[in-house]
Amino acid sequence: MKILVCISNVPDTTSKINFTEDDTKFDTNGVQFVINPNDEFGLTRAMWFKEKQGATIHVVSVGEVSVEPTLRKALAIGADEAIRINTIPTDGLFVAQQLAEVVKNGQYDLIIAGRESIDYNGGMVPGILATLLDINFINTCIGLEIEGDAVTAIREIDGGKETLATTLPLVVGGQKGLVEESELRIPNMRGIMMARKKVLNVVEPTDSIRGTEDAKFEKPAPKGAVKLVDSDKIEELIDLLHNEAKVI
């Protein structure tokens, strides 16, 4: 089985978010980038298929050279080869078109992407990708077993779970549940050293449509100062809630 894990390079959740160029661009200054958590769950499940069923894993990311450390981390965790599509990822349609090209050339049986990336939370890539490839698609996937071509997948649905049967080739939108957090792998020292020797192919992007464009970002208004009211001044509190906060 040949697996492609699509990886997006996202800011660490603790990053301070700022924008530049008139609030049209995310300010990457001082931001630490990591493997998108939903993709990491997918990669870890792929490692299971590699170790138990002899699967081959390729990882792919759409991005400029700055995404390479994240790809090399995926190689250090155990992916066999990495591909970088050399362009700035914009919207979901654009990224999915780029990925589709790689899938067509690489003849993958299973394509795992994250349900959504935690930076812009578009959540469109796996769906559009499956549509472009015209193959099966399971989103919000929290369990995945494969025997030959037969796939049993569990999907998270509102308040419950749904078990589905399908066949390869397949696109999966993965998330926590594919594996648990405690199963995520820390790249070991030897893996890190080996990553240097593994193939990282850089491919040029194909012509495709950029459907949307970022016009402006806005941060939520900062929290105002907290007003403390002495516990024996209930009147004052009620007054403030009525007239200042206007919540009652």
Add this chain to the structure above:
Amino acid sequence: MSTETMNKEILRGGQFLVKETQCEDVFTLEDLSEEQRMMRESTKEFADRELWAHWERFEKKDYAYTEECMRKAGELGLLSVAVPEKYEGLGMGFVSTMLVCDYISGVTGSFSTAFGAHTGIGTMPITLYGTEEQKQKYVPKLASGEWFGAYCLTEPGAGSDANSGKTKAVLSDDGKYYNITGQKMWISNAGFCNLFIVFARIEDDKYITGFIVENDPKNGITLGDEEKKLGIHSSSTRQVFFNDTEVPIENMLSERGNGFKIAMNALNIGRIKLAAACLDAQRRVLTEAVKYANERMQFRTPIINFGAIKAKIANMATNAYAGESASYRAAKNIEDRIALREADGNSHQDAELKGVEEYAIECSILKVAVSEHLQETTDEGLQIFGGMGFSADTPMESAWRDARISRIYEGTNEINRMLAVGMLVKKAMKGHVDLLGPATAVGEELMGIPSFETPDFSELLSEEKDLITRLKKVFLMVAGSAVQKFGPELEKHQQLMLAAADILIEIYMAESSVLRTEKNARRSGEESQKTQIAMSKLYLYNAVETIIKKGKEAIISFAEGDEQRMMLMGLKRFTKYTNYPNVTALRTQIADAVAEQNEYTFD
């Protein structure tokens, strides 16, 4: 790069004192390669997931948990970073091994001690001095964590005076074994190790001899109970008794009588690694402290808004920054020196040995400075937590207790202070470092008329660099005259040696911090280094104050009359600021930056 040019560029041990180092020539944490960053990330993740998440277990004398974590560290390859590839290690450079040691050690002294005792003094004597057979037999097992090592030097009657041990090694009648008998004390990892490095005396040899002894209870080896200790509660520390323990002669380490040298060289590496091991603990304690200070409300405001708290946060950050700067600077010097010796055709083993030995002075300086910074940081961290700091429910209390051991083991800080100055003087006597030339020049400068021109200090950190050059003169003046006066007897004037050591230490730490900042300001712009500039200035200011105090004390102790007056005048001249930094403002600036980050992170 030709050997000759490399030779020129790499500062020799102790030479920082007489040579000006350019900022491009120091290695900083900001210079880590992508691969090293990844190694650091993995190490941090391991520490967060396996150690930090369970720190309470380490307070409950859970020795088995320490051992379990050591095995997990082995699985991730964290025990084999320094081991050559030939013996199934990763053969990484010295900086990488420091990095792992640094970031794995911050959570608890228990694990940090177990890790250090195993990978350092438990493994290194074999990789550095073992025969090919010994290395093939033991090192792969130690590197993978299948086996653990311990190091038996200390005895009830032989602590700092490590060569005075009474443990005996007697050759058997058939000449095949040494029978070892004796009592070893304070042996880290004793409770779960598979192998001991044991030092014992053969006949009435002047120096002890090292042996590799497999842990086999049937071979006359018994263990004392776990020691009841102030801190590092889950680090196994026991006495080890050898009673006619048979050790095959092929398990002797290096040659007969070479044990003391092995012990000392293993400790050189141990010392710089111990400095590294005291770094991440400072980062973590400071991060916890600043988070707490940002949240804890008193008098209707977060306590971070109080100047008293800001001063503490600023000092803690400044010390951590200086410690990082100096530790990685020295680590890279060692790595380069090893590479240079290898390029000259020496074996890796020999190159590593000599490479570290070269910087024994810096290793001692770092051991003292960084262990004392950690002690101050845990103390102030605890203070910031107030009553909660005194509670065993927060990690401050255990951090404070755990920090204490670092001033005692791997040579007490008194011993290391004396060693640093003693080794420097010896190097000078042997002509390896020219101290006397510069010392004489300083003497002549004192006789001359000082320049009254106001120097141009407009360039970034230029006054600081000028001041550091002058601080070096203080050391040369004090140590130079003391050597002239006392010759080899200097060692007996311990208070003077200690004062000189403090001057030396502060110079190295302050210079390393200034050079790191200068290097980063040049490549990333001054704006990006605002806080680092403030920290470098604050560290230097504190260093100058220490040097004035210690310098004065030293001068008065041995010089009289005109000589004393002249040296005191020199001290004043060499420690003078043209523009005093406003340290109160610096501290506020640093504390505000750390508070805004809500953590300590500067690389």
